[in-house]
Amino acid sequence: MPQTAEKYEIAILGAGLIGASWAALFQHHGANIRIWDPKPEALAEVAARMAGPAAQMGQVAPDVGLPGRLTLCDSLADAVRGADLIQENAPENAALKHQLYAEVEPLMNGEAVLASSTSALTWSDLSPGLQDPSRLITAHPFNPPHLVPLVEIFGTDPVRISRAEQIYRAAERVPVRLNKDATGHIANRLASALWREAVFMVQDGIADVEAIDAALVNGPGLRWSVLGAHMSYHLGGGDGGMAGYLAHLGPSQERRWAALGNPSLSADVQAELVAGVTRAAAGRSICELEATRDTALIAALQARKDAPYV
């Protein structure tokens, strides 16, 4: 059964790349979208910005029903009033978001959820912007949001969290809950930790930028697209599973952690990173690289439908 979000009214605040991606995702799954941006020119461009993601949604989820209605709203009130979910994609500035929330909150109906797409800020940074902080959740998508299923969620009201999760699931997202507010949520903490070691290997001369990327994409990255990191060690423990792994190899893992690097982004290292991705890009523009990434992501998502991950 294809998922549908057709019963939902969703406000998208901010018509940039992330807002357009959310809008295309939810609209494709049947939700009615009211999109608002403080800049009229951004609002005017949103249909063009949604065209690519909308076409990709047709490839990823071809069998859902009719798309929902898209309304461009000149006023914040028109977007927020009556919405079940308000997905906020304002710039990463707490004071600016607080100001916006002060305008949004009186317009929300009692059940509505205000969800921030924030990457760099946390719920604790943002919740002082509301009279009733329980209305707010952080709901961080992983770029690009209409293709990568993860939405990382933290909030304090279990009822609102559940309602938001239902809406994300209806658009075939995979919501994942944090138990505690944390900078970088889960995914960017993992990505940061991995990249720190990747940069260290460049700094230390262990391998080139493009060799490290090739190793990741053809090794652990491929495996982590079907199997989590914890579960990998469970399978690595043989019949003993995770307990066996920890008993036999826990001490050597702790020694390995102690031997990992702590690089600095010195001018030399920065130059090598730039030179490395330039070699790897081999003349392809950012736009061309993104198109290749998206085609590959869509193929990976289609493969997943027949062969679900562990």
Add this chain to the structure above:
Amino acid sequence: MPQTAEKYEIAILGAGLIGASWAALFQHHGANIRIWDPKPEALAEVAARMAGPAAQMGQVAPDVGLPGRLTLCDSLADAVRGADLIQENAPENAALKHQLYAEVEPLMNGEAVLASSTSALTWSDLSPGLQDPSRLITAHPFNPPHLVPLVEIFGTDPVRISRAEQIYRAAERVPVRLNKDATGHIANRLASALWREAVFMVQDGIADVEAIDAALVNGPGLRWSVLGAHMSYHLGGGDGGMAGYLAHLGPSQERRWAALGNPSLSADVQAELVAGVTRAAAGRSICELEATRDTALIAALQARKDAPYV
């Protein structure tokens, strides 16, 4: 054009899981395999051990020609003599590998490459076992070797490295070169760094084991299956690419690195890791989990053929 390795003679030393996986891979791609194990009972079981990987190879690479010849060798000399590549999969014990190399080296022809599948040891640990260390490379596969394409290579003789890379490529592997010997090669250093933060988040109560795995598989893991970590930051920098990213967000990335955790595998943390993977496994045995992983990996590899990664 399907790759073929039919002109190669390959010795596989060690008939355990890794040896059987290599054997199934190379045999499927047409190479003639001579497999040896010091334990006759391991050798007797190798055909059974290869059956699963061989069937999977038929799904991953259906269009290659006839499989090569498989010979079970009672003597090391029968396996090694005349081989182009000797893939060694002995237990992770340097002294034991040195002993083995002392027997192997006089049997090798002048052009042959001795390649160690070692995960935990390095070329510097192993090379003292040879009269001529330039004959040795480390060639670390990522589990399971017949499905995950990565082979991480270090050695000192560029001619032998190139020859080994040709053989791995003929079996549709992706060889990646280290410039310098390093414990954990590239991939296990990245995996260790990521898992350290994953364990920290469990220890600190940020998220449950299964939430962290779900975030990885539906977020960065999925993206890293099509796009390397360095290239992700290049795309994250917008039109400015990596240089733009580093200029604007380099300092905040360094602060983020400083905020990452440093967990210890205490009894409590170990108990939580075991409980978490047990919940996530939901009654599935290691064997069932591996089968699900392999089916998903095969689907991901098939998707890659039509939509190559960045």
